[in-house]
Amino acid sequence: MEFHGSLLQLKAAVEKLGVPCHWEHRHDFESAFFDDEVSNLKLNWWPSTGVIQMVGDPEVREDMWNRLLLVLDH
Numbered sequence: 400m401e402f403h404g405s406l407l408q409l410k411a412a413v414e415k416l417g418v419p420c421h422w423e424h425r426h427d428f429e430s431a432f433f434d435d436e437v438s439n440l441k442l443n444w445w446p447s448t449g450v451i452q453m454v455g456d457p458e459v460r461e462d463m464w465n466r467l468l469l470v471l472d473h
Contacts, residue, residue, distance in 0.1 A: 400450075400468070400471075401448070401449035401450055402449050402451050402471060403449040406444075406446065410422065412471050413442065413467070416463065418433050418435050419434040419435070420432055420442075421434060427445060428445045428446070430444075433463070435459075437456075437459065438455050438458075438459035438460070439456055440453060440455035440463055441454050442467075
């Protein structure tokens, strides 16, 4: 998936998921680390290409990914 908005727009979308997270700048990309104390989910976004990926616990990742897709579509 790709997202071509701003970092602030992406942060606002992730915030709508209702899961606390903190952001870190990592070289060429931005990362949101979900602080849910259940999974090790992390969202990576490369602003130069718009590519978004979510990594971590597969059982939680699929649900969170689908929720993010819904938020970004609206």
